[in-house]
Amino acid sequence: MQNTRLNNLFNAIALRLRLWFFNPWRRFSVLIISCLFGFFLGSAVATTSGQTAEWDIVVAGVLLTLTEVGSRIYYGRSIRERQALWVESLNILKIGFMYSLFLEAFKLGS
Template structure:
């Protein structure tokens, strides 16, 4: 890439943000927020998809595809070499999403 002012600004902002998340409490809070947001998304998706009852199978297939892509990204060998924070936050979002869908299924089953 060319060394432009915008590129330098974005690199500096990304570097300072990554330095800010080196603190373990900030990292933990970001991962916890990601988990809880995934839990909220799972609850919201299950209630809104069930309202119309159209294209439920396609929506479920799309969500399964997204969770499988996230798992492939997180559990690949290249991840353990670099430990990217955004990939870890995405995995926690996925875990919260799946956990919420399981709880919704248990509520509907009882």
Template structure:
């Protein structure tokens, strides 16, 4: 890429955010927010997709595809290598999403 002012600004912002999330409490809070947002998204998707009940199979296939892509991104890296913060947040978003879908399924089953 060319060395433009916008490119320099985005690089500086990304570098400063990366250094800001080196703090363990900030990193933990971001990961917790990711997990909670995934939990919210799972609850929202299950209630909105079930309203009309026409595209349930298509929505389920799309969600499984997104979950598998996320798992491929997270688990394709070396286990002992330090994970990037966006990869860890994406994985915890996926975990919260799946957990919420399991809870919704248990609610419907009881």
């Protein structure tokens, strides 16, 4: 690629973000936000798809497929590649999502 001003700007922004997320506390906060967002998505999907009983099986199949793809992305990598922030936050998002779905199932079962 050519060394343009826009390319230099994007490279500088990416480098600053990488250095900003290198701090362990900031990384941890991103992971906690990812877990909470997964919990929110799980409860939102459960209540939205639960309104019409016609889509329950289709939504369950799509959610199962998405969680398995997330597991394949995370566990299909070496341990060093798993430490990438986006891979780790995707796994934590999946964990929050699954926890929310289990909690919704327990609420409906009681």
